[in-house]
Amino acid sequence: MLFQIPDVLSVDELRQIHEELATAEFVDGKTTAGWYAKQVKNNQQLKRNVGQSLESIVKAALSRHPLFQVAVRPKQIHSLRFSRYGVGMSYGTHADNAMMGRYRADVSFTLFLSESTDYEGGELVIEGADDEQAYKLKAGSVIVYPSSTLHRVNEVTQGQRLVVVGWTHSLIRDPAQRELLFDIDTVRRSLFAQHGKTPEFDLLSKSVSNLLRRWAE
Numbered sequence: 268m269l270f271q272i273p274d275v276l277s278v279d280e281l282r283q284i285h286e287e288l289a290t291a292e293f294v295d296g297k298t299t300a301g302w303y304a305k306q307v308k309n310n311q312q313l314k315r316n317v318g319q320s321l322e323s324i325v326k327a328a329l330s331r332h333p334l335f336q337v338a339v340r341p342k343q344i345h346s347l348r349f350s351r352y353g354v355g356m357s358y359g360t361h362a363d364n365a366m367m368g369r370y371r372a373d374v375s376f377t378l379f380l381s382e383s384t385d386y387e388g389g390e391l392v393i394e395g396a397d398d399e400q401a402y403k404l405k406a407g408s409v410i411v412y413p414s415s416t417l418h419r420v421n422e423v424t425q426g427q428r429l430v431v432v433g434w435t436h437s438l439i440r441d442p443a444q445r446e447l448l449f450d451i452d453t454v455r456r457s458l459f460a461q462h463g464k465t466p467e468f469d470l471l472s473k474s475v476s477n478l479l480r481r482w483a484e
């Protein structure tokens with residue numbers, strides 16, 4: 268499942284992140300790339316352990332969002348990287364590593380920190396079997412996509428692209444099961460909003476709980 272959440276960060280949170288990143292030390296992004304991704308990764312990343320408080324802001328913002336909760340079912344949001352692309356930088360086609368330390372990467376996200384008008388190029392391109400889609404979101408908005416896709420970041424030709432990328436280990440490993448749960452839960456919530464706690468709502472709630480009991484790991 269691929270989806271966007273506009274304005275997942277508040278204006279204040281975005282400002283705080285920009286303030287801290289303005290003076291922070293960035294290092295070559297190749298240090299955290301897998302052996303083949305190193306060949307195509309040309310960007311900079313915030314030095315490890317520097318951005319703990321910024322990471323907390325991002326994790327909390329995603330965690331509190333109902334769509335992220337229901338669509339992703341996060342067990343752990345992990346491996347956040349504040350990444351910077353100056354002119355000439357890009358990240359060529361790759362799939363994300365399946366494991367990052369002890370966590371699985373099921374679902375990837377890119378949270379855009381720069382305004383899209385602040386740079387040229389720098390689109391996140393998600394490649395399908397016979398087509399591809401380019402994304403360049405406004406600052407504070409996030410795109411969430413399966414970690415299993417091939418994707419790339421086009422070269423920045425002007426300005427600077429700041430993003431935070433990260434991964435989620437989902438309680439539900441299988442994307443098809445995750446989607447079934449999402450659909451049923453969405454209908455359940457909509458029924459509740461329209462008619463309150465009806466017997467139909469109770470049955471759907473029971474199904475969501477029982478499917479989670481079968482599938483969650």
Ligand SMILES: O=C(O)CCC(=O)C(=O)O
Binds near residue numbers: 350358377391420432
């Ligand atoms: O910067 C982005 O939008 C994506 C970066 C990426 O694909 C990665 O870090 O694995």
Ligand SMILES: [Fe+2]
Binds near residue numbers: 363
């Ligand atoms: Fe990636």
